[in-house]
Amino acid sequence: MRPGGADEPLVFAIGASEDFGRRVAGHLGLPLAELEERSFEDGEFKIRPLASVRNRRVYVIHSLHGDHTQSANDKLCRLLFFIGALKDAAAAEVTAVVPYLCYSRKDRRTKPRDPVTSRYLAQLFEAIGTDRVITMDVHNLSAFENAYRCQTEHLDAIPLFVSYLAPLIGDLPAAVVSPDAGGAKRAEFLRRELERALGRPVAGAIMEKHRSKGAVTGEIFAGDVAGRTAIIVDDLISTGGTMARTAAACRLRGAERVYVLATHGLFAEGADAVLTRAEIDKIVVTDTVDVAERGTSGFRERLVVLGVAGVFAEAIRRCHYGESAD
Numbered sequence: 001m002r003p004g005g006a007d008e009p010l011v012f013a014i015g016a017s018e019d020f021g022r023r024v025a026g027h028l029g030l031p032l033a034e035l036e037e038r039s040f041e042d043g044e045f046k047i048r049p050l051a052s053v054r055n056r057r058v059y060v061i062h063s064l065h066g067d068h069t070q071s072a073n074d075k076l077c078r079l080l081f082f083i084g085a086l087k088d089a090a091a092a093e094v095t096a097v098v099p100y101l102c103y104s105r106k107d108r109r110t111k112p113r114d115p116v117t118s119r120y121l122a123q124l125f126e127a128i129g130t131d132r133v134i135t136m137d138v139h140n141l142s143a144f145e146n147a148y149r150c151q152t153e154h155l156d157a158i159p160l161f162v163s164y165l166a167p168l169i170g171d172l173p174a175a176v177v178s179p180d181a182g183g184a185k186r187a188e189f190l191r192r193e194l195e196r197a198l199g200r201p202v203a204g205a206i207m208e209k210h211r212s213k214g215a216v217t218g219e220i221f222a223g224d225v226a227g228r229t230a231i232i233v234d235d236l237i238s239t240g241g242t243m244a245r246t247a248a249a250c251r252l253r254g255a256e257r258v259y260v261l262a263t264h265g266l267f268a269e270g271a272d273a274v275l276t277r278a279e280i281d282k283i284v285v286t287d288t289v290d291v292a293e294r295g296t297s298g299f300r301e302r303l304v305v306l307g308v309a310g311v312f313a314e315a316i317r318r319c320h321y322g323e324s325a326d
Contacts, residue, residue, distance in 0.1 A: 009317075010053060010057065010058045011024065011025045011058075011059045011061065011316070012032065012033045012035050012049065013061040014035070014047065014061070014078055014082060015075070016063075016070065016293075017063050017099075018032070020063065020099065024309045024313045024316070026313075027314075028317060033049065034050040034051055035047060035048065035051075047078055047085065048082075048085050049082075053086050053089050053091040055091075056091055056092055057320060058086050059316050060079065060083060060086070061312075062075060062078070063075075063098065063099040063289060064098055064101060065102065067290070072103075076102060076121075080125070083125075083130055084128045084129065087128070094130060094131055095130075095133070095316070095319065096125060096134070097134045097315075098133060098134065098135045099308065099312065100136075100236075100266075100288045101133075103118050103121045104118050104140070105118075107119075107143035107147075119147045125150065126148070126150050132152065132153065133151075134155065134312065135152075135153075136156070136157060136288055136311070137157055137235045137288075138154065139182075140182070153319060157263040157286050157306070157308060157311075160286065160311070161284065162197050164284060164304070165261075172228075172229050173228040174228055174230075175255075176190050176191035176205070177207065177231065177233070178232075178233065179232055179234055180209035180242070181208075183235070184206055186235065187206070191203075191204050203223060203224055203225070206223060207221050207246045209242065219249075221249050225250045225254065226255070227254060227255075227256055229259060232246050232261065233261040234262045235262065235263055236264035237266060237267060237271065237275075237283070238271065239270050239274060240270075240271040240274035241274055243262070243275070243278065243283075244274050247260065247279055247280045248278070257281045258280050258281055259280070259283075260280050260283045261284045262285050265285030265286075265291045265303075267291065267295055269295070272296060275296075275298065275299045276298030278299075280299075282302055282303075283303050283304070284303075284304045284305075284306065285305055286307070287305055287307050288308060291303070
């Protein structure tokens with residue numbers, strides 16, 4: 001990090017994101033800036049910076065997943081109100097650093113009169129005065145980029161996954177599997193990067209999936225996983241059902257090992273039971289979501305959590321000093 005007093009980034013972290021924020025600030029060689037959060041008896045709250053933000057470029061870290069204390073909506077409201085307070089306090093620029101961005105999955109109409117909630121979320125950030133949003137592995141990158149008029153920076157966990165996988169796979173034959181058509185681009189990116197790291201071809205495969213009214217259907221599987229390590233990749237794991245059904249399809253077609261990768265380990269209610277029963281050798285996620293808060297006891301020995309604080313710190317540094325993010 002460059003020295004520079006008032007020229008340095010001013011980094012805040014809200015509530016449950018404080019530990020992650022402290023790791024990000026540590027990579028930058030900075031302390032977290034202090035803030036006050038106060039809850040009232042009727043459920044309302046206030047949140048304000050305790051450090052002066054006048055004419056400073058400010059970065060607010062808050063991951064917007066629900067947990068046992070606050071819903072995603074609660075966290076979103078706190079983040080928006082804090083950004084508003086920072087702008088009122090004359091911050092020169094405010095960047096929302098959101099490791100997990102809620103409502104990213106609802107990015108299009110699938111039924112008549114459906115809401116496009118990801119676009120409404122962008123409008124909320126813009127209305128409160130947010131100058132930039134930094135996030136990681138949204139569900140649909142094109143929809144994310146098209147929804148926001150303020151600046152955005154989208155970070156990718158694929159390089160971390162490749163660094164973890166390459167020595168683990170070694171000389172073994174492998175195939176990267178997308179659990180549905182929507183994730184095909186993500187799977188292809190991982191496949192190409194893994195090929196580059198291994199210096200040899202890696203196969204690809206895709207599973208059919210249709211969802212309607214909560215029911216998932218589709219049995220077509222295209223690609224060869226027989227005798228290979230099947231690597232299933234998605235942006236997130238919620239109930240675990242998608243990963244479990246894709247893992248079962250890979251095993252049925254002769255996969256020797258099954259690894260599951262997802263940037264965001266939401267592990268919603270019921271996921272523990274589903275993934276405990278699933279024929280999966282390793283489940284690899286990042287710490288955009290605090291998995292210590294989730295139900296993972298049944299598969300804890302197979303769970304690997306990769307840290308992404310350094311990736312976010314580097315993104316903040318590059319944004320702050322006007323360097324290219326590429």
